[in-house]
Each structure stands twice: as C-alpha cells, then as structure tokens.
Amino acid sequence: MMDALHEILTSGWGTMLLRGALMTVFISLCGIILGLLIGIGGAALKTGGNRLWRGLVNLYTLIVRSIPELLIIYLLFFATVQPAADLADWLDLDELMSSFFPMLVGIVAIGLISGSYSVEVFRGALTAIAPGQIEAARAIGMGRWQCLRRITLPQLFWYALPGANNVWQNALKDTALVSLVGLVELMRAAVLGSAATRAPLPMYVLAGLLYFIIGVFSQAAFVWAERHYGRGMRASRA
Template sequence: MLDTILAVLREGWGWTLLRGTAMTLLIASLGMCLGVAIGIAGAAVKTSGPRLAGLLVSTYTTVFRSIPELLIIYLLFFGSVQPVSDLADYLEWEDAMTGWFPALVGIIAIGLISGSYGVEVFRGALKAIPPGQIEAARAIGMTGRQRLTRIVIPQMFWYALPGTNNVWQTALKDTALISLVGLVEIMRAAVLGAAATREPLALYVMAGALYFLIGAASQGAFVLAERRYGRGMKGHA
C-alpha cells in the first residue's frame, strides 16, 4: 500500500488532493460562517421574537433537518443552474459559471444546513444563561447594549461551543457531497485520481487521512477554545 501511495504522489495527485483540501476548508468555513449567522439570528427570533417569525424559523429548521443533505444540494443546484447560466452567457461570465457556481452552491447549501442545526444550538445556549444575571445587570443600570456585549454574547458562545463543534464536523463531511455537482474538493480530487491511476484504494485512503487530520485538528481547536474561554465563564455558571 505504501509503495502504491508513493507512486500516486509521484504522479502529482498529492498536490491535487491538497488543492482539494483548500477548497474543502474554504467551502466549509464560509458555509459555517453563514450557518452561525443564521443560527444566532434564528435563535434570537425563537427566544424573544414575534410568534409568527418564530414559527417561520421552526418551519425552516424542521424542513432542512428532515431533507437529506444531498437532496438539498441537488435542489439548489438544479433549481438555479439554468437562470444563472443564462445570466452568465448574457454577461459573458462563462468562466465564473463553470469555476465558481458549484462553490457558491456549496457555501449556500452548507450554510443553510448548518444554520438549521445552529438555531437550536444557540437557542439552547441562550436559555443556559442564568436569568438572574440579566436581572442583576438591569438593577445596576447596565444598558441593553452593555448586557448584550458583557453578559449575553460571551456566555452564549461558550455554551454553544460543544454544539457548534458537532455542526462544524458535520459541515466538513457534507462538503464531500458537493463533489457531485462538479466542485473539486477532497472527494472529487480522489475520484479523479482513482480514475486516472486505477488505484482507488490508495486515493481514498489518502482522502480519508486528510479528512481525519482536518477533523482532529478542528476538535483540538474547539477543546482549547472551551478551556481558554471557559475559565472566565465557569464563575458565572
């Protein structure tokens, strides 16, 4: 196996996999940023927003958590590919269409999927903040902005860290599904390499190793974040 992997690397597929890794991280990171924004906004609405808005957020989370991720990607891709292609032809942006449209679909899909889980993660984090702290802050004359920046936001993010870690790990793995609409990330690079070298096992083992390294590094980063920022929060819990 080692000799086969070295032979594959000598053919240049290692660089292809590394470029795919960069694309995977880009799609997952941008999609996760969108998901966090959706999650925080949705959690705020469900916690203290209008009832109708809360119902809409609940409908969104139910729909996107019930439909398989691959189907969501297909619906976004095939539902928008024709109008976007027509617009690209009109503006003479064919290269952007072929190069970045699958990436854009991936970011939006990952964002919507992770956001549907993030809503509940951040809602739980908001509910975990002791109400007495908010009441005490009001009693000593803190403004709404001060309560938000000094009490709510720091504790919300700390309480949300474990759940956010799970959502991030899922988002990383979901990027592999974007390969089915033409995006060259880790999985697509491995498929192309397997077809060219006729060594699928070696390519898929290398792809699995890359996913593992990213996931393990991410897990370590979240654990460090919990320890570092938890020092100040534990006194308030």
C-alpha cells in the same frame, strides 16, 4: 500499495488532494459562518419573537432536517443553475460561472443545513444564560448593547461551543456531497485521482487520512476555545 502511493505522490495527485483539502476547509468555514448567523438569528426569533416568526423558524428547521443533505444540494443547484448561467452569459462571465457557481452552491447548502441545527444549539445556549444576570447588568446602568456585548454574547458562544463542534464536524463531511455538482474538493479530487491512477484504495486512504487530520485539528481547536474562553464562566458557575 507502496508503489501506488509513490505514483500518486510523484504524479501530482498528492498536491491535488491537498488543494481539495483546502477547498473542503474553505467551503466548510464559509458554510458554517453562514449557518452560525442563521442559527443565532433563528434562536433569537425562536426565544423572543412573536408566534409568526417562531412558526417560520420551526418550519425552516423541520423542512431542512427532513430532507437528505444531497437532495438539498441538488435542489439548490438545479433551481439556480439556469438563471445563473443566463446572467453569466449576459455579463460575459461564463468562465467565472463554471469556476465559482458550484462553490457558491456548496457554501449556501452547507450554510442552510448547518443553520437548521445551529438554531437549536444557540436556543439552548440562550436559555442557559441566567435572566438575573441581564437584570443585574441593567440595574447598574448597562445599556442594551453593553449587555449584549459583555453579558450575552460571551456566554452564548461558550455554551454553544460543544454543539457547534458537532455541527462543524458534520459540515466537513457534508462537503463531500457537493462534489456531485462539480466542485473539486477533497472527495472529488480522490475520485478523479483514483480514475486516473487506477489505484482507488491508496487514493481513498489518503483522502480519509486528510479528513482525519482536519477533524483532529478542528477538535483540538474547539477544546482549546472551550477551555480558554470558559475560565471565568466556570468560576462564576462554581
């Protein structure tokens, strides 16, 4: 075991795993940002939109939650790979296509998946804000954007932090599925390294350790954010 670990670290696969870990974090960050935007917009439509918009949001969340994440990635990939390849060939950007297309598919897939869960996270956060606060803010002369910036958004994100943490942790793990369409993230780097070194167990142990480290730091960041940004709101609720 120790000899295999030494070979992995000295033959460059340790660096490859670190690069894969960085790609995992990058894909997760971009995907979760897209998912949060979808979640906020969907929650706003679900709580304040008309029946048509509410129905469309409900249909989106039902479809995405009902289909396995891997199938969503495959559907996105095979539905767009040929048009993207034709466009890249027309623009003479074939190398750029092979490098960035799997990454783009991963970001969109993670965004759609995380967005379907974020809708409910932010809907719950919106309903947790007392309507009387908005009414009081307008009574003292605050405009719509002032209410949004000073009343709604701070509380919205604080109430949504615990649920967003779960969505983020799931997004981190879902990036492993994107490796099946050619993206070299952490899981793909581990697969390639285990085939090259013929030492799958140490390679996967190292990959698992890196996933664990990312998860621990992510959890600590969410805990800090919840404590830091919720101090005033805890006092007001008490």
